[in-house]
Amino acid sequence: MHDFKYKKSELFAENVPARKIAEEVGTPVYIYSRNTLLRHLNAYKNAFKKHPHIICFALKANSNGAILRLLAKNGAGADVVSGGELYLALKAGIPSNKIVYAGVGKSADEIAYALKSKILMFNVESSDELNAINGIAKKLKVKAPIALRVNPDIDPKTHPYISTGLIESKFGIPIKDAVENYSVASRLPNIEILGIHKHIGSQITEVRPFVDALKKVVALAKKLNDCGINIRYLDIGGGLGINYNNDSPPLPKELSKALLPFMNAQNLKLIIEPGRSIAGNAGVLITKALYIKRHANKEFVIVDAGMNDLIRPSLYNAYHNIIHVMKNARKKVTVDIVGPICESGDYLAKNRRINRVIQGDMLSVMSAGAYGFTMSSTYNSRPRIPEVLVKGNKYYVVREREEYSDLDSRVTLPDFLK
Numbered sequence: 533m534h535d536f537k538y539k540k541s542e543l544f545a546e547n548v549p550a551r552k553i554a555e556e557v558g559t560p561v562y563i564y565s566r567n568t569l570l571r572h573l574n575a576y577k578n579a580f581k582k583h584p585h586i587i588c589f590a591l592k593a594n595s596n597g598a599i600l601r602l603l604a605k606n607g608a609g610a611d612v613v614s615g616g617e618l619y620l621a622l623k624a625g626i627p628s629n630k631i632v633y634a635g636v637g638k639s640a641d642e643i644a645y646a647l648k649s650k651i652l653m654f655n656v657e658s659s660d661e662l663n664a665i666n667g668i669a670k671k672l673k674v675k676a677p678i679a680l681r682v683n684p685d686i687d688p689k690t691h692p693y694i695s696t697g698l699i700e701s702k703f704g705i706p707i708k709d710a711v712e713n714y715s716v717a718s719r720l721p722n723i724e725i726l727g728i729h730k731h732i733g734s735q736i737t738e739v740r741p742f743v744d745a746l747k748k749v750v751a752l753a754k755k756l757n758d759c760g761i762n763i764r765y766l767d768i769g770g771g772l773g774i775n776y777n778n779d780s781p782p783l784p785k786e787l788s789k790a791l792l793p794f795m796n797a798q799n800l801k802l803i804i805e806p807g808r809s810i811a812g813n814a815g816v817l818i819t820k821a822l823y824i825k826r827h828a829n830k831e832f833v834i835v836d837a838g839m840n841d842l843i844r845p846s847l848y849n850a851y852h853n854i855i856h857v858m859k860n861a862r863k864k865v866t867v868d869i870v871g872p873i874c875e876s877g878d879y880l881a882k883n884r885r886i887n888r889v890i891q892g893d894m895l896s897v898m899s900a901g902a903y904g905f906t907m908s909s910t911y912n913s914r915p916r917i918p919e920v921l922v923k924g925n926k927y928y929v930v931r932e933r934e935e936y937s938d939l940d941s942r943v944t945l946p947d948f949l950k
C-alpha cells in the first residue's frame with residue numbers, strides 16, 4: 533500500500549499534486565511519502581512485537597538523511613554495508629547499539645571506525661575478515677562484537693543478481709563450515725560472539741525460503757549453544773519483496789506468523805533488515821517526456837530521466853509501473869520509454885502499453901523509493917536529481933538538485949596543466 537493515488541485526474545503524493553512538485557522543483561525528481569514509510573515500518577513493528585527484536589533498515593535501499601531521521605525517530609536501527617553508510621546512520625541519529633554492519637569487503641579504516649562507534653555487531657563474511665577485525669580490535673584494546681554471516685544454501689527464487697543465499701554466491705560462510713568457524717572465532721581474544729546472520733536475497737515473494745533458511749540457522753544456534761558458544765541474536769536479513777508488477781509478496785505479519793513459531797522457544801533476540809519493503813513503494817520518480825520518436829514500427833518516448841537516475845531496469849531488467857501524472861483517455865499504444873543517456877541499455881520500460889504520451893507529459897515511475905537514488909550516478913555528466921519528502925499537504929526538498937559545478941568540485945589540475 534502506498535500514498536501515490538489519483539484524485540480526480542491528477543496524481544497526488546499524499547495531499548500534494550505531483551505536478552505541483554515537478555513544476556516547482558523541476559524534473560526528474562524523486563518524491564517520497566512520509567506516511568507510506570511510517571506505515572511500512574510500523575507494519576514490521578506490529579508484526580514482530582511479541583518477540584524481542586530490532587528492525588535495522590538497510591541503508592543501501594535509501595540513505596537520504598531526512599528519511600533516515602524519520603525512521604530513527606520511530607525506533608529503527610540500521611543495517612550498513614560501508615563506512616559511508618555508518619556515517620549517515622549515526623548522523624541521522626540512529627543509536628549505535630542498533631547498527632549492524634555487513635559486507636564482504638570491509639576495509640581496516642571502516643572496521644576501526646565501526647569499533648570506535650560501538651556498533652551492535654559486525655556481520656562477518658569470511659575468516660580473513662574475522663582475523664582482521666580481531667587484530668584491529670586488539671590495537672584499539674576493545675572486543676569486537678560479531679555474528680558470522682552464514683550462507684544457508686537456500687534458493688530465494690528471485691533474480692540471480694539479487695540472490696545471495698546460494699552456495700555459489702560470494703556472501704557469507706557455507707553453513708556446513710559454520711561450527712568450525714565459530715569455534716575458531718571463540719578462541720580469538722578480541723572477538724565477542726553475539727549472533728548468527730543470514731540474508732538470502734532480495735525481492736523474495738514467498739514465505740517458504742525465509743522459513744527454510746530460518747530452520748537452518750535456528751538449528752545452528754542450538755548446536756553452537758551445545759558447544760558452549762552462546763548465541764544471543766539471530767539476524768535474519770532483509771529481502772521481503774514488494775509489488776512491482778502484480779507480485780503478491782507476503783506482508784510482514786504473514787512473515788512473522790510463519791517465522792515466530794520457530795523462534796519462540798529460543799532465547800534469541802531477532803534482527804530484521806528490511807530495505808526495499810520499507811522504502812520501495814514509498815517513492816516515485818517523476819520524469820518529463822522530451823521527445824517522441826517513431827521508427828518503422830517502433831515508438832520511443834524519450835524522457836528526461838535516464839539509467840543514471842534509476843538503473844534498475846537497465847541493470848536487472850526490472851519492471852517499474854509507469855503512469856501518467858495527469859490521467860487522460862488517449863488511445864493505448866506500445867512504446868519504449870527511454871532516457872537521454874548514450875547507451876542502448878538506457879531504458880525505463882520496453883514494449884510498454886500506456887496511454888499515448890505526448891511531448892511535455894509528465895510520467896510517474898512507481899515503486900522507485902528503494903535502490904533508486906542510492907544507485908544513481910552522474911554518468912554522462914548529469915548532475916544528481918533532487919529528492920522531495922511529502923507530509924500531508926506539504927512537501928520538503930530533502931536533497932537539492934546538484935549543479936554543474938558539483939560535477940568537478942573535487943577535480944584538481946596538475947601543475948603542468950595550469
Ligand SMILES: *Cc1c(COP(=O)(O)O)cnc(C)c1O
Nearest residue numbers: 590731734770771805806807808
Ligand atoms: C541488501 C541487504 C538487505 C536489504 O535487502 P532488501 O531486499 O532491500 O530488504 C538486508 N541485509 C543485507 C545484508 C543486505 O545486503
